[in-house]
Amino acid sequence: QKEVEQDPGPLSVPEGAIVSLNCTYSNSAFQYFMWYRQYSRKGPELLMYTYSSGNKEDGRFTAQVDKSSKYISLFIRDSQPSDSATYLCAMSAWNDYKLSFGAGTTVTVRA
Amino acid sequence: NAGVTQTPKFQVLKTGQSMTLQCAQDMNHEYMSWYRQDPGMGLRLIHYSVGAGITDQGEVPNGYNVSRSTTEDFPLRLLSAAPSQTSVYFCASSYSGQADTQYFGPGTRLTVL
Numbered sequence: 087q088k089e090v091e092q093d094p095g096p097l098s099v100p101e102g103a104i105v106s107l108n109c110t111y112s113n114s115a116f117q118y119f120m121w122y123r124q125y126s127r128k129g130p131e132l133l134m135y136t137y138s139s140g141n142k143e144d145g146r147f148t149a150q151v152d153k154s155s156k157y158i159s160l161f162i163r164d165s166q167p168s169d170s171a172t173y174l175c176a177m178s179a180w181n182d183y184k185l186s187f188g189a190g191t192t193v194t195v196r197a
Numbered sequence: 198n199a200g201v202t203q204t205p206k207f208q209v210l211k212t213g214q215s216m217t218l219q220c221a222q223d224m225n226h227e228y229m230s231w232y233r234q235d236p237g238m239g240l241r242l243i244h245y246s247v248g249a250g251i252t253d254q255g256e257v258p259n260g261y262n263v264s265r266s267t268t269e270d271f272p273l274r275l276l277s278a279a280p281s282q283t284s285v286y287f288c289a290s291s292y293s294g295q296a297d298t299q300y301f302g303p304g305t306r307l308t309v310l
Binding site: 187 | 237242294
């Protein structure tokens with residue numbers, strides 16, 4: 087079983103819809119939770135960063151972490167065609183040598 | 198700042214050939230790492246370095262070597278290429294480690310025939 091499981095998608099939504107992305111994990115030591123966005127044939131770039139449990143909002147993006155359920159989510163409101171990309175969740179324990187990534191969910195927002 | 202740069206962008210090798218993927222960063226980051234990305238597998242750590250002269254293995258180190266002689270450069274060497282090493286390779290850097298924001302390069306697409 088993988089340490090981090092991510093809904094594989096792909097997701098296709100109309101412009102303006104809410105996009106919901108999720109990951110589950112098995113390592114209870116994870117404390118740092120991130121979402122990276124990767125456009126086609128580009129390197130990933132950090133989108134959201136959350137430490138421990140709770141919610142974080144940045145513009146149209148909201149990240150949620152529920153450590154009791156070992157579940158994290160990313161919501162994109164008022165989605166735009168420019169949001170079309172692959173979204174990767176990533177997480178790490180304190181002082182860990184590596185980030186554990188989900189496999190990624192590819193999202194297409196239709197104009 | 199150029200950020201993280203990688204060369205080449207594309208490469209085709211025959212089984213058994215060796216090559217070096219280049220990675221450089223101009224942000225004075227201590228931490229650098231190499232990942233490979235395969236469909237359905239996400240990003241997997243190959244090797245990492247916490248500073249010049251210090252390297253260590255990640256999840257999937259077999260068949261790869263690294264060295265870190267300067268803060269800026271972190272080359273990845275394929276010793277004897279195998280078809281299983283066909284992948285997209287990303288170099289990343291950060292100020293202080295894996296829990297810090299990772300800055301990724303544009304990637305190298307490698308095909309081994």
